[in-house]
Amino acid sequence: MSIDYKKELEKASKRMILVHDPDLLIRLMIRMIVQKVRVTHCSILLHDRVQDSYILTVSGGRTGLKVPEGFTRMDLDNPLVRFFRETKNKSLLNNEVLVYEEAKKLTNLIADSELKDLLSKVLYQMDLFETTTCIPSYFRDELMGILLLGNKNTGAKFDMDELSFFIALSQDVAMNIRNAQLIQELKNELDNKQSLFINTTKAMAAAIEAKDRYTHGHTSRVTTYALEIAKKLEQKNKKVTDKKFLGDIQIASLLHDIGKIGVPESILNKEGLLDPEERKKINEHPMIGVNILQPIHELETVLMGVKYHHERFDGNGYPEGLKGDKIPLIAAIISVADSFDAMTSDRPYRKGFAREKAIDIIKQESGKQFDPYIVEIFLETVAENKI
Amino acid sequence: MSIDYKKELEKASKRMILVHDPDLLIRLMIRMIVQKVRVTHCSILLHDRVQDSYILTVSGGRTGLKVPEGFTRMDLDNPLVRFFRETKNKSLLNNEVLVYEEAKKLTNLIADSELKDLLSKVLYQMDLFETTTCIPSYFRDELMGILLLGNKNTGAKFDMDELSFFIALSQDVAMNIRNAQLIQELKNELDNKQSLFINTTKAMAAAIEAKDRYTHGHTSRVTTYALEIAKKLEQKNKKVTDKKFLGDIQIASLLHDIGKIGVPESILNKEGLLDPEERKKINEHPMIGVNILQPIHELETVLMGVKYHHERFDGNGYPEGLKGDKIPLIAAIISVADSFDAMTSDRPYRKGFAREKAIDIIKQESGKQFDPYIVEIFLETVAENKI
Numbered sequence: 001m002s003i004d005y006k007k008e009l010e011k012a013s014k015r016m017i018l019v020h021d022p023d024l025l026i027r028l029m030i031r032m033i034v035q036k037v038r039v040t041h042c043s044i045l046l047h048d049r050v051q052d053s054y055i056l057t058v059s060g061g062r063t064g065l066k067v068p069e070g071f072t073r074m075d076l077d078n079p080l081v082r083f084f085r086e087t088k089n090k091s092l093l094n095n096e097v098l099v100y101e102e103a104k105k106l107t108n109l110i111a112d113s114e115l116k117d118l119l120s121k122v123l124y125q126m127d128l129f130e131t132t133t134c135i136p137s138y139f140r141d142e143l144m145g146i147l148l149l150g151n152k153n154t155g156a157k158f159d160m161d162e163l164s165f166f167i168a169l170s171q172d173v174a175m176n177i178r179n180a181q182l183i184q185e186l187k188n189e190l191d192n193k194q195s196l197f198i199n200t201t202k203a204m205a206a207a208i209e210a211k212d213r214y215t216h217g218h219t220s221r222v223t224t225y226a227l228e229i230a231k232k233l234e235q236k237n238k239k240v241t242d243k244k245f246l247g248d249i250q251i252a253s254l255l256h257d258i259g260k261i262g263v264p265e266s267i268l269n270k271e272g273l274l275d276p277e278e279r280k281k282i283n284e285h286p287m288i289g290v291n292i293l294q295p296i297h298e299l300e301t302v303l304m305g306v307k308y309h310h311e312r313f314d315g316n317g318y319p320e321g322l323k324g325d326k327i328p329l330i331a332a333i334i335s336v337a338d339s340f341d342a343m344t345s346d347r348p349y350r351k352g353f354a355r356e357k358a359i360d361i362i363k364q365e366s367g368k369q370f371d372p373y374i375v376e377i378f379l380e381t382v383a384e385n386k387i
Numbered sequence: 388m389s390i391d392y393k394k395e396l397e398k399a400s401k402r403m404i405l406v407h408d409p410d411l412l413i414r415l416m417i418r419m420i421v422q423k424v425r426v427t428h429c430s431i432l433l434h435d436r437v438q439d440s441y442i443l444t445v446s447g448g449r450t451g452l453k454v455p456e457g458f459t460r461m462d463l464d465n466p467l468v469r470f471f472r473e474t475k476n477k478s479l480l481n482n483e484v485l486v487y488e489e490a491k492k493l494t495n496l497i498a499d500s501e502l503k504d505l506l507s508k509v510l511y512q513m514d515l516f517e518t519t520t521c522i523p524s525y526f527r528d529e530l531m532g533i534l535l536l537g538n539k540n541t542g543a544k545f546d547m548d549e550l551s552f553f554i555a556l557s558q559d560v561a562m563n564i565r566n567a568q569l570i571q572e573l574k575n576e577l578d579n580k581q582s583l584f585i586n587t588t589k590a591m592a593a594a595i596e597a598k599d600r601y602t603h604g605h606t607s608r609v610t611t612y613a614l615e616i617a618k619k620l621e622q623k624n625k626k627v628t629d630k631k632f633l634g635d636i637q638i639a640s641l642l643h644d645i646g647k648i649g650v651p652e653s654i655l656n657k658e659g660l661l662d663p664e665e666r667k668k669i670n671e672h673p674m675i676g677v678n679i680l681q682p683i684h685e686l687e688t689v690l691m692g693v694k695y696h697h698e699r700f701d702g703n704g705y706p707e708g709l710k711g712d713k714i715p716l717i718a719a720i721i722s723v724a725d726s727f728d729a730m731t732s733d734r735p736y737r738k739g740f741a742r743e744k745a746i747d748i749i750k751q752e753s754g755k756q757f758d759p760y761i762v763e764i765f766l767e768t769v770a771e772n773k774i
Contacts, residue, residue, distance in 0.1 A: 179566055179570075182570060183566075183569060183570060183573065186570065186573040186574065186577060187573065189577055190573060190576055190577050190580060192685065193577060193580045193581060193584060194580060195685075196584060196683065196685045196686075197580060197583060197584040197587065199682065199683045199685075200584065200587075200588060200680075200683055200686070201587060201591075203679050203680055203682060203683055204588075204591045204595075204645070204679070206679070207595075207645070207648045207649070207679045208591075208594075208595070208648060210648070210649070211648065258591070258594065261594045261595060261597075261598065261648075262594070262597070264652065265651065265652050265653075266652075292590050292591070292593070292594045293587075293590055295586065295590060296583065296586045296587060296590055298579065298582075298583045298586075299583075299587070
């Protein structure tokens with residue numbers, strides 16, 4: 001049965017370009033070679049950019065071929081690696097492919113004793129791996145990998161069609177791997193940047209919170225509770241959320257009390273009751289928070305949480321006295337999470353309520369202080385022991 | 388002169404996969420078609436993911452062919468777009484290609500009046516664009532674009548070899564564009580995340596700074612000065628910096644006084660001289676800053692700037708009394724920037740020094756308070772009016 005290599009290659013390329021996982025790409029390629037061309041075994045030495053060495057990543061085909069111990073990672077001084085990294089050696093080869101029999105002839109013809117020595121070592125390694133053919137792939141001048149092929153099942157030599165198929169395939173793979181690596185690197189960088197952003201915000205929010213000696217750990221607990229309510233909401237009702245929803249809730253919860261930085265310490269830490277003037281000052285904290293974060297336009301939704309987390313469903317909250325569904329969802333969620341933590345935490349002048357009592361109060365305040373729909377969701381998370 | 392299309396295609400693919408700019412990819416493809424196959428003109432309708440419509444992105448070849456006004460953006464109800472988005476229509480075509488003459492025959496054979504009507508409109512559009520052949524490209528089932536070809540210069544029809552070349556090329560381009568878009572989207576996301584991080588840090592640092600009524604705008608000015616010194620240093624001496632250097636300097640400058648959040652307002656805002664106890668409390672701010680940021684391990688270098696920005700070159704600074712080159716570079720830079728701003732800013736109880744006087748003092752303190760090498764760099768930025 002003859003194979004249309006051009007077609008196979010096109011099909012392979014298309015499949016590969018959709019895959020953004022280097023390991024999977026290599027497995028695909030090796031499987032294809034073993035199946036289509038019927039090779040006893042096939043493996044690939046792949047460049048590891050982090051450690052600048054080459055790893056025998058996957059090997060497929062006939063079971064039982066063992067990779068000699070200690071040979072799974074090859075340094076830059078490994079003969080095979082050295083031979084193919086030295087681009088001037090390309091001129092010694094037909095189509096950049098190193099075939100065992102030809103290489104053997106070559107060693108007898110070469111005058112340069114150093115190169116002769118290197119080639120002998122390469123042949124020794126090919127013996128070790130039972131490799132008849134090495135096919136390097138380059139990205140620009142960088143050696144990305146070497147494909148190591150065993151024998152054909154029939155014992156015949158590879159013909160020109162098969163060799164060009166391997167070359168094209170391995171070139172395709174090298175470039176796709178390069179793309180996949182780039183995409184992976186960008187994704188990692190993005191994850192790191194996100195966690196840097198969250199962690200810095202957390203640290204600064206905690207530092208600001210520390211000014212208020214009554215509220216140790218409050219921000220972090222409110223964030224946990226609000227996230228649980230939000231996840232449950234998203235699970236039940238996709239319509240009301242967007243893909244930034246959980247991220248926004250997290251940031252808004254971390255920042256909900258940021259405006260306390262603008263309230264004098266003497267008021268924040270006052271023992272005993274606050275007078276109306278002091279109470280007014282404390283109630284300014286949502287608007288102070290808004291003023292701090294206003295310039296950051298990516299935080300538009302977050303700002304709604306900071307601004308309105310002290311609004312009440314019945315319209316008796318602050319700063320604007322918004323009512324019912326005029327209160328943004330993000331603020332309604334933080335409001336429940338915030339109150340639950342305030343009730344259940346100890347304060348220097350009183351012990352926190354028992355969990356059950358706080359839950360009862362939240363139920364009673366459904367439709368008064370709190371949005372009934374959010375209370376419902378909150379109670380479900382409580383029932384599932386998530387809060 | 389006959390062309391080896393397979394070779395051309397391989398060359399094109401290799402070139403394209405290295406390009407991560409969708410516009411450039413399309414220009415490359417169109418140039419190749421016009422040059423190699425000698426087509427009168429050639430354009431491509433490309434999917435715009437943001438607006439979910441199709442744009443006639445580039446058109447090459449014979450000059451003088453005008454795109455009719457109002458036809459450069461095509462909505463989803465455009466006949467060409469509708470025809471190719473409806474994947475069941477593929478079965479009507481040979482190799483998914485729509486050739487004008489064949490489509491004309493087809494309209495006479497089709498019974499379905501709706502489809503007949505659509506195809507007539509498609510033909511009308513092909514007339515309008517002087518298009519003989521339409522070649523769609525898909526990513527999975529999504530229509531990425533349509534390649535619109537004019538006549539061959541010779542007037543002859545495209546043969547099978549040429550058509551398969553176009554199909555493969557346009558498929559390659561579609562997939563490469565998809566990759567390029569993905570990479571571009573990730574890069575944009577990364578930029579957005581970085582600016583969100585910087586802006587949030589700035590906003591919070593400014594809010595914390597506002598607690599100290601003597602230092603309005605200080606953080607932002609110190610950041611500007613430190614960045615100028617760092618850029619000059621990087622320009623003169625690559626060896627001492629790494630690629631994160633400017634980013635680290637920016638964050639460290641923004642955060643250098645973050646520890647003031649832990650100093651009581653009564654001390655920060657005290658009028659008149661501080662007593663030794665109060666001075667000691669103020670001098671704790673670098674270590675308070677370190678405690679706040681310590682958990683964020685990505686900020687390791689930044690932390691050195693926060694911790695040691697009050698060290699002196701002669702070893703008489705705080706918190707550790709580090710001396711000379713034991714003081715991290717990032718801290719030595721912030722130290723100069725910080726002092727320069729402190730000297731040149733007005734305070735409620737005194738006017739700031741003139742710029743020249745502050746510069747003189749920094750010169751005098753070279754080797755005492757400040758690292759002489761950094762003073763040298765600072766003076767260069769001053770000479771170039773960058774500070």
